[in-house]
Amino acid sequence: MAKTYVIDTNVLIQAPNALECFEENDLVLPLVVLEELDGLKKADGERGFNARQVIRTLEDYRCSGDLIAGVPLENGGTLRVEANCVHEPLPEGLPEDKSDNRILKVCCHLAPEHPILVTKDLVLRLKAQMLGIEAEDFSTEQVSSSEQQYMGRVECFAPERDFEKFMTEGVPAASLYRCDELGRPLPLSLCQNQFVLLKDDTSLQKTHLGRVWGDRVIPLEYARSNPYGVKPRNAGQYFMQEALMKPASEAPLVIVKGQAGTAKTFYALAVGLEKLLNHPTGEYRRMLICRPNAQFDADIGFLPGDEQEKISPLMRPIMDNLEQLLDGDEESRYDNEMELESRLMEVFDRNLIQTEALNYIRGRSLEKIYLIIDEAQNMTPNQAKGIITRAGKGTKIILLGDPNQIDKPFLDERTNGLSYASEKMKGSPLCCQVTMLPSECERSPLANEAIRRL
Numbered sequence: 001m002a003k004t005y006v007i008d009t010n011v012l013i014q015a016p017n018a019l020e021c022f023e024e025n026d027l028v029l030p031l032v033v034l035e036e037l038d039g040l041k042k043a044d045g046e047r048g049f050n051a052r053q054v055i056r057t058l059e060d061y062r063c064s065g066d067l068i069a070g071v072p073l074e075n076g077g078t079l080r081v082e083a084n085c086v087h088e089p090l091p092e093g094l095p096e097d098k099s100d101n102r103i104l105k106v107c108c109h110l111a112p113e114h115p116i117l118v119t120k121d122l123v124l125r126l127k128a129q130m131l132g133i134e135a136e137d138f139s140t141e142q143v144s145s146s147e148q149q150y151m152g153r154v155e156c157f158a159p160e161r162d163f164e165k166f167m168t169e170g171v172p173a174a175s176l177y178r179c180d181e182l183g184r185p186l187p188l189s190l191c192q193n194q195f196v197l198l199k200d201d202t203s204l205q206k207t208h209l210g211r212v213w214g215d216r217v218i219p220l221e222y223a224r225s226n227p228y229g230v231k232p233r234n235a236g237q238y239f240m241q242e243a244l245m246k247p248a249s250e251a252p253l254v255i256v257k258g259q260a261g262t263a264k265t266f267y268a269l270a271v272g273l274e275k276l277l278n279h280p281t282g283e284y285r286r287m288l289i290c291r292p293n294a295q296f297d298a299d300i301g302f303l304p305g306d307e308q309e310k311i312s313p314l315m316r317p318i319m320d321n322l323e324q325l326l327d328g329d330e331e332s333r334y335d336n337e338m339e340l341e342s343r344l345m346e347v348f349d350r351n352l353i354q355t356e357a358l359n360y361i362r363g364r365s366l367e368k369i370y371l372i373i374d375e376a377q378n379m380t381p382n383q384a385k386g387i388i389t390r391a392g393k394g395t396k397i398i399l400l401g402d403p404n405q406i407d408k409p410f411l412d413e414r415t416n417g418l419s420y421a422s423e424k425m426k427g428s429p430l431c432c433q434v435t436m437l438p439s440e441c442e443r444s445p446l447a448n449e450a451i452r453r454l
Helices: 009-014 031-040 045-064 099-109 122-130 235-245 264-278 307-326 337-349 381-388 417-424 445-453
Strands: 004-007 026-030 078-082 116-118 134-136 153-158 195-200 203-213 216-219 253-257 286-291 353-357 369-373 396-401 431-435
Touching (some): 026 031, 026 099, 031 045, 031 078, 099 116, 099 122, 122 134, 235 264, 264 307, 286 307
Parallel strands (some): 004 026, 004 116, 153 195, 253 396, 286 369
Antiparallel strands (some): 195 203
């Protein structure tokens, strides 16, 4: 039996194709949703673009029939606009002119149909529950909870005879296994490009680091590299270095997840500087760095200056990392701040590194670019798809972030673009992924202690 779903505006703004995701069910758009879309259509950035896309989709449906009576959808469901709920009563304390409450009026009016309200707004879901209305999040773009998400790495055992041949021949993936709490062997399912910490099953002190390729686990190719003088300090950094150093022809997409202090941004910049400055083979033309919250919406548009001046406060963490890389002497790095600043500006003046607002990436075709998206957990799934599809020939895209540190409304650890891209690209031969462990924090003793205690 077909269900009735009432769709909130924020669902359409985050996922403009949401109307196509409800199978053979009946969709209802409250009139206030059209009004909110109209108010957002001139907005800058992702919200305005998505609002216009949804409005164009609705116009196509309008031309095919009567939206008030209902029009058929390609997936077999129907879509209609509901405007007949003006006089529906609401409990005291819920103002009738508030948009969210007007949506609740529609749900109350449709009570005989047992509607399900779909919204990204947690408070609206709470209100709906108070009124006895079933409500849920938009689940199509949700991935598994953080404990179940793909980490891109695994620890396992190999028989001694295979372990000893690893450095020369690799090991068959089928011979690897894990153990349960009682030490009993468990079968292991590995993905293409998954990183492996391999242990000898006769001596836990013997380990190798490798990567799944085809039906074998092979040694890391760049384990002895020190990009821009940086040496990996733990297994996670060896894995991250391998993913970043591989050319764009082999691994055009790299996804690194992990808590603060695990050197995600630092290492990505180090490899970029190695490729552009230390060994300029022409692999990349320049390094381009973006952050999802560097947008020309109201919160940034009022700042004075041109684009670079507007986004510079949001790029300060990038500058901090570059300062450490451009002067590796920790003891005297800040003795002459003017000289350090001059070295930093020289890299930008030579056009080797550019910083850019994320919403200006749309529509571009990036060729031979080393593209770093920092704080990628603040992207929507639609933004992640838009960024990855911008990759032209020779471009390498690096998504960095911590799914537990989200600053954007309506996103969480299961619906952010970083986690979404990670789960969808799992097993791709063109994507390398690694999740850094809390124990691999290298920022400072205090950072390690805070991660352990807080």
